[in-house]
């Protein structure tokens with residue numbers, strides 16, 4: 738009897754531990770489910786973005802945005818019409834002297850840090866440095 742009681746207490750303790758563990762697990766599971774939901778919603782948002790950028794962006798598929806996308810969302814305001822003397826989209830006369838002087842890496846660095854009226858990162862707050870480079874490559878394409 739004594740033994741049995743003791744076993745019973747141990748068993749209860751054990752059960753309690755298991756129950757606690759299960760509660761913790763189920764809370765975790767709920768969190769996981771939430772995360773899973775968010776993950777499931779997220780890619781859809783990206784598909785939309787990718788859809789908008791479908792033009793010639795076959796390799797993209799959820800990775801970094803294309804240079805054309807970045808250009809159209811962040812750079813076109815100035816580089817489209819050459820506002821404040823910004824070198825214009827795919828106009829060799831505007832870009833060539835800069836490329837001759839600094840090369841792609843040099844103008845990339847200036848785009849990241851800003852130069853004169855050119856704001857750092859071209860005002861694209863959520864652009865990676867590589868995306869800035871893609872946008873530049875798009876702007877100097879064919880030059």
Ligand code: HEC
Pocket residue numbers: 807808811812813814815816820821822823824835839843844845847848852853854855856858859860861864869872873
């Ligand atoms: C507010 C207007 C504005 C926006 C927006 C803007 N630029 Fe510029 N950008 C300029 C101006 C003005 C210059 C010329 C600066 C100079 O050389 O005096 C320039 C120059 C540049 C240069 C040449 C730098 C060099 O070393 O000659 C690059 C590259 C560049 N911009 C990239 C970008 C990219 C990429 C974006 C978008 C992510 C962008 N810019 C958005 C105004 C802008």
